[in-house]
Amino acid sequence: MEADYDVIIVGAGIAGLSAALYAARQRLKTLVISKDLGGQLNMTTLIENYPAIAKISGPELAKRVEQQARAFGAEIIFDEVKTVEKQGDVFVVKTEGGDEYKALAVVLAFGKTPKELNVPGEAKFKNRGVSYCTICDAPFFKGQDVALVSWGDLAREPVTILSSVANKFYWIFPGDKPIHDDEFIEQAKRLGKAVFVPNSEVVEIKGDTKVRAVVVKNRKTGEVQELPVSAVFVEVGYVTKSDFVKHLVDLNERGEIIADWEGRTKTPGVFAAGDIVAYPYKQAVISAAMGVAAALSATAHVMKLKGKPVHSLVDWRAEKK
Incomplete structure (x- = not known):
């Protein structure tokens, strides 16, 4: 061989x-x-x-x-x-x-x-819209709507990247605030690309040959919503x-x-x-x-x-x- x-x-x-x-x-x-x-x-x-x-x-x-x-x-x-x-x-x-x-x-x-989310659809769509490296894969989704699952200091780099690359991105995080840095949060809001999805967790990733949507559940209200996206960036450690x-x-x-x-x-x-x-x-x-x-x-x-x-x-x- x-x-x-x-x-x-x-x-x-x-x-x-x-x-x-x-x-x-x-x-x-x-x-x-x-x-x-x-x-x-x-x-x-x-x-x-x-x-x-x-x-x-x-x-x-x-x-x-x-x-x-x-x-x-x-x-x-x-x-x-x-x-x-x-x-x-x-x-x-x-x-x-x-x-x-x-x-x-x-x-x-x-x-x-x-780390992975361990939710339905995640394994199926790895390298087909599910990414664990925003800096690596964000350019492939330039001008598109995507989702970011991240919080704390881990979120700084992907938020900065997606704010310059994506059309918009749903920033999904489990608490009231994604990061204990009000100045950074305000900066992300001013850039106008981030759609905040607080107190939430991903419960499923959907698609056909590639990612088409992410299903999110509100941890406080139990409300479930399906967000149309072409990629899900997971940066959780x-x-x-x-x-x-x-x-x-x-x-x-x-x-x-x-x-x-x-x-x-x-x-x-x-x-x-x-x-x-x-x-x-x-x-x-x-x-x-x-x-x-x-x-x-x-x-x-x-x-x-x-x-x-x-x-x-x-x-x-x-x-x-």
């Missing part, structure tokens, strides 16, 4: 994107598959302790590293990995969208997975979901992957990095470094399979005199 890629990276948080940057720079044919862009960075409005960067938002940091990785040739697709199986020296990765990819190495850097790789790696009691300092797991060719790894310090800079280590280890693995020497590119150049 031949591989389509040298390495497939599962996850596009800071660990996965850093791994993609280094793998692609090492001239590996690199594919990133992720449900969203940025992962838990999307929950961070301000980072002040990332080396050499005084202040930056989590989403902006993710976008910068994404651009670097793409510049070196990394491919990024937005889908959810369903299974990873090893067949000989090749790993077969299948997605919820029904696609299949093959690689000589896999880097597991999916951190924590976006993250959970650990590692069962799909438990046959390839060892997990601790929290579902975290056990890997050594080079990112190696118990299965040759499978590497892990970032918040999904059983390591106590969950910091962006540490996750980035872990992603780099996993990418370099994956490079060594791939080169060995190909019978080629490993040429590790350094990140400095000596000036010629």
Whole structure:
């Protein structure tokens, strides 16, 4: 069986994107598959302790590293990995969208997975109008009516994006207020794109070949209404979901992957990095470094399979005199 890629990276948080940057720079044919862009960075409005960067938002940091990785040739697709199986020296990765990819190495850097609503229609319309990454998919619905399910600081980025992209969006949240920031709420109202749907929860997502409506129930009155939309953006946090790789790696009691300092797991060719790894310090800079280590280890693995020497590119150049 031949591989389509040298390495497939599962996850596009800071660990996965850093791994993609280094793998692609090492001239590996690199594919990133992720449900969203940025992962838990999307929950961070301000980072002040990332080396050499005084202040930056989590989403902006993710976008910068994404651009670097793409510049070196990394491919990024937005889908959810369903299974990873090893067949000989090749790993077969299948997605919820029904696609299949093959690689000589896999880097597991999916951190924590976006939470789902677990309502009828959600699974059916994933990648067909149901999205867990507004920054990734909002441009596909430019000028259309959509729904956003989000509250708290998590809602800042998607609200800002949809206010500039959508015709209008129904902002669905469970309380009286979507966020404890009156100034931000007033700003959203002034932009005129947000239709507030307070004290509410999604009970169903409807459609045919794609999303056509979202059904919402008022938690106080019990009233149910059907809102015509072409997409539902779900931004409600993250959970650990590692069962799909438990046959390839060892997990601790929290579902975290056990890997050594080079990112190696118990299965040759499978590497892990970032918040999904059983390591106590969950910091962006540490996750980035872990992603780099996993990418370099994956490079060594791939080169060995190909019978080629490993040429590790350094990140400095000596000036010629």
